[in-house]
Amino acid sequence: MNATHDLERLRFNMIEQQIRPWDVLDFEILDLLGQVRREDYVPKAHRGLAFFDMEIPLEGATRREPGQCMLSPKVEARMLQDLHVKKHETVLEIGTGSGFMAALLAHRAAQVLTLEIDAGLAAVAAENLRRNGVNNVEVRNADGAVPLASGPTFDVIVLSGSVARLPQGLMGSLKMGGRLAAIVGDEPMMRAHFVTRVGEGKWDILQPWDTVAPRLLNFPAPSRFAF
Known part of the structure; x- marks a missing residue:
């Protein structure tokens, strides 16, 4: 009972002290963050950090690449709020990670397809989602930087990581009126x-806030010497 109480206190503090101050004020989003158990998507070794204002390293990767982590809670929450996902919409996520963002998106959308380049992480995420009863997400082991075959179009596309520039190919996969969210730029500041x-x-195109996030693999980076 005490452990449960402590978790709920930590969750409440995360929402009130990290997420609300980052202008996440949509009551439906705040309520969702109170319901979807973030700790269920955090690797066991780091579960004590589930509600901290930080990126959390992921475990279970087939290959070791830098930057494989869960984004900080406030970044996930703000992206979710600013996308205004609706119940009838289809979503594509690039960079599944642990599956937590896909779970949040699934509660807002009709269907989510999430692509994870690492086979080990894709398997972990699929199991996390299955264990938590999230049935409208397809986890696919695939490289999100590879252009999609013509045909599938999405209402919403989310990049759960950063890119050097906006991915034109993915933008072309949006339906009319569709929205894409990406963190773009280079350290020390991205938008x-x-x-x-x-x-x-x-x-x-709107650029409402700054942050920094790990790179998604294989997306093109412009030459630093281009003028």
């Missing part, structure tokens, strides 16, 4: 980009 497809080859 969240929210792209809305408003016409054929036309985009509305």
